[in-house]
Amino acid sequence: MKKYGLIGFPLTHSFSKKYFTEKFEKIGLSHTHQYDLYEIENATDLLEILNSNPEIDGINVTIPHKQSVMPLLSSLDQSAEKVGAVNVIKKTSNGLIGYNSDYYGFRKSLLDFLNGAKVSNAMILGYGGAAKAVKAVLKDLGIFVTVVSRQASDTAISYEEANSLLSLHHLIINCSPVGTYPNADQCPSINYKSLSTNHFLFDLVYNPTETLFMKNGLEMGAKVKNGYDMLVHQAEKSWEIWNQ
Numbered sequence: 001m002k003k004y005g006l007i008g009f010p011l012t013h014s015f016s017k018k019y020f021t022e023k024f025e026k027i028g029l030s031h032t033h034q035y036d037l038y039e040i041e042n043a044t045d046l047l048e049i050l051n052s053n054p055e056i057d058g059i060n061v062t063i064p065h066k067q068s069v070m071p072l073l074s075s076l077d078q079s080a081e082k083v084g085a086v087n088v089i090k091k092t093s094n095g096l097i098g099y100n101s102d103y104y105g106f107r108k109s110l111l112d113f114l115n116g117a118k119v120s121n122a123m124i125l126g127y128g129g130a131a132k133a134v135k136a137v138l139k140d141l142g143i144f145v146t147v148v149s150r151q152a153s154d155t156a157i158s159y160e161e162a163n164s165l166l167s168l169h170h171l172i173i174n175c176s177p178v179g180t181y182p183n184a185d186q187c188p189s190i191n192y193k194s195l196s197t198n199h200f201l202f203d204l205v206y207n208p209t210e211t212l213f214m215k216n217g218l219e220m221g222a223k224v225k226n227g228y229d230m231l232v233h234q235a236e237k238s239w240e241i242w243n244q
Contacts, residue, residue, distance in 0.1 A: 003055040004242065005036040007046055007069070008062035012182075015206065015228075016060055019235055043068040050091070058242035059089040060235075063177060066129025073098040083136045085129035088238045099241050102133035105234030106204075110137065113202060113225045114171075119143055123169040125188045126176030127156060130204055134173055143171065148190075159189050166194040172217075174203045179211040187212035197221035206231060 006016045020035035038049050043065040050056055061069050066085040070076070073086065074095025080086045086098035121144045124131050131147070138145045146169060149156035157165075166172070172190070179187050195201075201217035204227040214224040 001055055002033045002057050003036065003053055004033070004058045004060075005038050005049075005053075005056060006060040006062060007038045007040055007043070007049070007065055009039055009041045009064060011037045011039045011062070014062065015231060016062075016235065019232070020239075023239070040065075043072065046072060046089075050096075057091055058238065059091075060238055061087045061089060061129075063128060063130075066132075070098060072096065079103060083133045085132045087129065087133075087234065088241050090242055099238075100133055101234040101237035101241065102130055102230075103136055104237045105230040105232075106130075106134050107137045107140075108233045109225070109227075109230040110141075110202065112229065113223070114200065117200070119171045119200065121146070121169045122171035122173060123148055123162060123165070125162075125172065125174045125190070126178075128175060131175035134175055134204075138171075163191040163194065166191060166199075167196070170198050171200045171202070174201075174205065174211075174213050177205065179203065179208075179213050180205045181207045184208045185212065187216060192216040192220060195220035195222045199223070201225070203227060204230065 006014055017035050017037050024030045024033045066087055070086055075097050077097055077099040079100040080098045083100040083103050085100055088099040088101050090097045122138050124134055124145060124147045127147055127149050135145055147156040148159055148162040152158040174188050195217055199222035201222050201224045203211050203213050205211050206226045206228040209226060217224045
């Protein structure tokens with residue numbers, strides 16, 4: 001039995017097991033391939049998981065381990081080096097190799113969302129591992145990026161400062177877990193009244209399907225998209241990586 005899985009904490013929101021289980025059934029691999037969830041608080045517990053499950057060929061990585069898992073790996077693929085975060089691990093004869101498929105998934109999903117619209121400035125809410133992939137994509141597309149965090153720093157502005165700049169940033173991407181089920185009554189603390197029909201709101205959260213962040217944007221006429229398509233694209237890229 002070939003095994004694959006996902007590490008992160010918590011994993012109550014994850015779609016990965018359902019997605020890959022259905023995929024294996026669809027392509028006739030359900031008797032030989034298995035995908036499981038491994039909820040771990042510490043990234044170092046990955047090594048114990050691999051030791052206990054020698055059949056594992058590949059692992060996906062989600063919040064909060066996309067960066068903390070990196071020291072455990074033998075090497076990084078160019079995609080992970082570019083982003084500075086890992087969300088796919090492939091077990092090889094040369095050790096564990098880290099990749100990033102978030103970049104691919106977000107870029108494809110974003111371009112579909114914009115549908116040819118030109119955006120000069122974008123605002124990223126949050127700064128975890130997924131945000132690093134988002135920032136790399138925007139940089140490659142020539143879009144100026146402003147990062148927003150709960151605490152201002154040399155690399156991020158505060159939400160209070162961000163509220164005065166919303167009219168200048170027509171693409172706003174929520175890269176934080178705020179609004180994820182079961183906390184669907186929450187949303188990033190931006191001034192939604194400053195949004196307009198010129199705004200695009202992309203929420204990396206996909207459960208619920210329509211987050212409060214998206215609902216607030218829709219009320220102001222903004223275009224909105226959740227993170228489901230991005231997840232599908234990055235999952236398919238993970239499968240490609242594990243089988244190449």
